[in-house]
Amino acid sequence: MKILVPIKQVPDTATQVKIGADPKGIDTTGITWIVSPYDEYAVEEALRIKEKRGQGEVVAVTLGSERAKEALRSCLAMGADRALHLSDPAWENADTLTVARALAAVIKQEAPQLVLFGRQAIDDDMGAMPAQVAELLGWPCASWIMEETISDDGKSVRAGRQVEGALDIFNIPLPCVLSAQKGLNEPRYPTLKGIMGAKKKEIKDVKAADLGLAADGAQLLVVALEALPPRPPGRVIPGEPAEAVKELVRSLREDAKAI
Amino acid sequence: MGLMKIFNEEHEMFRAAVRSFVDKEVAPHVEEWEAAGQIPRAIWPRMGALGFLGVEFDEKYGGAGADFLTTAVLCEELGRSRSGSLAMAVGVHTDMASPHLYYTGSEALKEKYLPAICRGEKLCAIAVTEPGGGSDVAAIRTRARKEGNHYVLNGSKMFITNGIMADLHFVAARLEAGDAEKRHRGISMFLVERESPGFSVSRKLDKMGMRASDTAELAFQDMVVPAENLLGQEGKGFYEVMRIFQRERLIAGLHAVSMCDRALEDTIAYARQRHAFGGPLTGKQVIRHKLADLATLIEAGRWLTYAACFKFQNREEAVKEISMVKLFTAEMANRVAYECVQIHGGYGYMREYAIERFARDVRLFTIGGGTSEIMKEIIAKEMEL
Ligand SMILES: Cc1cc2nc3c(=O)[nH]c(=O)nc-3n(C[C@H](O)[C@H](O)[C@H](O)COP(=O)(O)OP(=O)(O)OC[C@H]3O[C@@H](n4cnc5c(N)ncnc54)[C@H](O)[C@@H]3O)c2cc1C
Ligand SMILES: Cc1cc2nc3c(=O)[nH]c(=O)nc-3n(C[C@H](O)[C@H](O)[C@H](O)COP(=O)(O)OP(=O)(O)OC[C@H]3O[C@@H](n4cnc5c(N)ncnc54)[C@H](O)[C@@H]3O)c2cc1C
Numbered sequence: 098m099k100i101l102v103p104i105k106q107v108p109d110t111a112t113q114v115k116i117g118a119d120p121k122g123i124d125t126t127g128i129t130w131i132v133s134p135y136d137e138y139a140v141e142e143a144l145r146i147k148e149k150r151g152q153g154e155v156v157a158v159t160l161g162s163e164r165a166k167e168a169l170r171s172c173l174a175m176g177a178d179r180a181l182h183l184s185d186p187a188w189e190n191a192d193t194l195t196v197a198r199a200l201a202a203v204i205k206q207e208a209p210q211l212v213l214f215g216r217q218a219i220d221d222d223m224g225a226m227p228a229q230v231a232e233l234l235g236w237p238c239a240s241w242i243m244e245e246t247i248s249d250d251g252k253s254v255r256a257g258r259q260v261e262g263a264l265d266i267f268n269i270p271l272p273c274v275l276s277a278q279k280g281l282n283e284p285r286y287p288t289l290k291g292i293m294g295a296k297k298k299e300i301k302d303v304k305a306a307d308l309g310l311a312a313d314g315a316q317l318l319v320v321a322l323e324a325l326p327p328r329p330p331g332r333v334i335p336g337e338p339a340e341a342v343k344e345l346v347r348s349l350r351e352d353a354k355a356i
Numbered sequence: 357m358g359l360m361k362i363f364n365e366e367h368e369m370f371r372a373a374v375r376s377f378v379d380k381e382v383a384p385h386v387e388e389w390e391a392a393g394q395i396p397r398a399i400w401p402r403m404g405a406l407g408f409l410g411v412e413f414d415e416k417y418g419g420a421g422a423d424f425l426t427t428a429v430l431c432e433e434l435g436r437s438r439s440g441s442l443a444m445a446v447g448v449h450t451d452m453a454s455p456h457l458y459y460t461g462s463e464a465l466k467e468k469y470l471p472a473i474c475r476g477e478k479l480c481a482i483a484v485t486e487p488g489g490g491s492d493v494a495a496i497r498t499r500a501r502k503e504g505n506h507y508v509l510n511g512s513k514m515f516i517t518n519g520i521m522a523d524l525h526f527v528a529a530r531l532e533a534g535d536a537e538k539r540h541r542g543i544s545m546f547l548v549e550r551e552s553p554g555f556s557v558s559r560k561l562d563k564m565g566m567r568a569s570d571t572a573e574l575a576f577q578d579m580v581v582p583a584e585n586l587l588g589q590e591g592k593g594f595y596e597v598m599r600i601f602q603r604e605r606l607i608a609g610l611h612a613v614s615m616c617d618r619a620l621e622d623t624i625a626y627a628r629q630r631h632a633f634g635g636p637l638t639g640k641q642v643i644r645h646k647l648a649d650l651a652t653l654i655e656a657g658r659w660l661t662y663a664a665c666f667k668f669q670n671r672e673e674a675v676k677e678i679s680m681v682k683l684f685t686a687e688m689a690n691r692v693a694y695e696c697v698q699i700h701g702g703y704g705y706m707r708e709y710a711i712e713r714f715a716r717d718v719r720l721f722t723i724g725g726g727t728s729e730i731m732k733e734i735i736a737k738e739m740e741l
Contacts, residue, residue, distance in 0.1 A: 131372075167365060174369055286373040289407025289420040292366055 137213025404476030435614030519572025
């Protein structure tokens with residue numbers, strides 16, 4: 098079974114994000130870049146499906162700058178078999194629909210039985226990709242899955258989605274699109290051998306023309322990022338606990354109007 | 357880290373992997389291991405599977421075939437774990453003991469033992485020091501006598517890290533045929549299995565620090581070792597021991613610097629949130645200057661260590677530089693420990709704070725792996741004084 102995992106390189110979760118000199122973007126100096134954590138669940142699940150079935154291929158894909166190759170190499174180090182790097186000036190200011198079109202085109206070429214996304218990238222939190230790609234392909238889609246089992250004949254998948262207080266179970270014919278929720282699995286960290294072996298694996302560069310795509314002007318443009326007003330400092334209420342609690346309740350009621 | 361680029365993308369990927377391992381599988385257990393005086397055996401196969409235990413060994417023996425800087429990354433990240441004991445136990449297995457087999461063992465011995473060493477199934481110890489003396493390695497008294505197709509060893513060893521747990525002991529002994537005039541010449545290294553007849557652990561030693569790392573005294577009474585377990589040539593062991601000491605001392609430098617990095621981070625975090633006289637400790641010039649001094653000192657230690665790492669990686673002669681690394685970083689760590697405890701005030705003296713353990717752990721650095729005085733002797737000799 099061939100499984101395609103689209104991933105995104107994002108700033109490390111511990112990053113203190115600052116708005117850049119060009120207010121349309123963030124200041125990238127000193128940032129450590131990682132594979133978006135939800136995408137790691139997707140890579141892990143794809144690897145587990147392959148291991149369980151004893152055969153198959155896991156292909157990691159990203160659309161992004163040259164630097165994004167590092168994220169692909171992380172996926173290769175975890176165990177993905179090969180990677181595709183979509184990179185072209187035509188995608189410079191791509192909005193989600195442009196990215197979805199590019200991914201849908203590459204998915205058509207690769208013809209996997211399963212596409213596994215993370216539920217959203219943790220940088221802009223759009224969460225649009227799984228649904229947009231599924232729509233463009235005309236494939237069924239289950240998002241935020243917590244568990245999955247592929248049928249022995251490889252023709253369908255039983256997927257469980259988290260809903261309030263329950264699991265929503267679907268039987269979905271393949272090919273389909275799934276997106277991973279936290280809790281689906283515990284991603285492995287790469288072994289040193291995996292890291293050493295990653296450089297021997299292929300990362301293929303894919304241009305817009307290779308997919309028969311031309312630059313299509315983005316319909317969604319970032320106008321500016323605006324910093325939130327700084328959070329007022331916390332307040333320590335001194336004194337004996339009994340007195341301090343009284344003051345806390347008064348303050349929550351009268352100052353914060355929270356209760 | 358610094359501005360100069362030492363580590364490549366693969367090194368950084370490995371760093372992230374080791375860091376995840378430490379966060380998830382080490383950090384939650386450090387106190388428990390310290391109290392038990394033992395690192396659980398189960399962590400070794402886990403580290404083996406992740407590739408930590410054969411970083412530089414060839415793939416045909418189960419290693420990863422990576423470079424020395426990859427080892428440096430492993431040392432730094434284990435040093436940052438707040439478990440000096442784990443860093444030391446792993447360092448002894450991978451960089452102080454098993455290299456004797458890898459660099460001087462016969463093909464048959466390497467095939468027999470290295471895969472299990474890399475998998476973490478067989479743990480290693482290095483047994484050089486004796487009750488009668490550590491600094492003066494050439495004075496060791498353990499004797500090896502050849503009898504047919506085996507050697508018979510008699511003697512005892514002191515302060516042996518991993519001594520309780522290890523399956524394989526790399527033992528330095530003097531061949532009886534050794535020439536008394538050339539005291540260095542008679543010493544050889546033997547690979548000894550713990551099941552060897554005549555091998556025994558006399559006792560587990562109770563230590564000031566590094567308490568989760570086990571340290572033992574060993575006794576050999578007519579211990580039988582197969583002749584093929586002699587590493588390298590008869591009587592040439594001393595030079596091999598000295599060569600692998602260079603690696604050991606660089607590892608010690610990397611551990612010292614990274615442990616200090618973590619201790620300083622912990623101390624800064626403490627000083628920021630601790631209030632006295634109407635403001636945080638970081639607002640007091642005395643404290644700010646102390647922290648600035650410590651950061652400067654550690655940075656100096658880091659780059660002295662990296663400079664020697666480069667020479668070692670390029671297989672250049674670096675005895676003087678590596679001895680300087682060992683000397684400087686060991687003394688540095690003890691100064692950092694003193695000041696970090698001081699900045700923590702009374703809390704720095706309490707077992708519940710990691711800084712208290714750090715201060716006890718680093719006390720070893722000016723003693724183990726060659727004392728500061730011996731480092732100065734080596735440097736002076738290299739300076740042809
Ligand atoms: C926790 C721990 C773990 C260890 N692990 C191992 C291990 O795994 N394997 C192993 O083989 N050994 C191990 N050692 C032993 C360690 O290498 C020795 O303790 C060290 O080499 C010093 O030897 P010593 O203790 O016999 O001290 P001594 O050699 O007796 O030295 C005592 C003091 O005299 C000083 N001194 C000695 N000679 C001179 C001189 N010529 N000039 C000036 N000063 C001098 C020393 O610097 C020191 O301060 C370990 C030690 C400890 C504490
Ligand atoms: C084993 C032990 C026994 C003790 N027994 C007793 C006891 O019996 N009774 C009792 O009352 N107390 C006792 N103490 C408490 C002891 O007196 C305090 O720990 C000590 O006064 C320091 O206070 P602190 O720990 O709160 O540190 P802090 O006051 O938080 O100081 C932390 C660090 O900041 C430095 N610092 C603080 N203010 C400044 C400043 N303005 N400028 C520059 N540096 C500054 C300090 O010198 C210190 O290095 C004991 C402590 C210990 C460890």
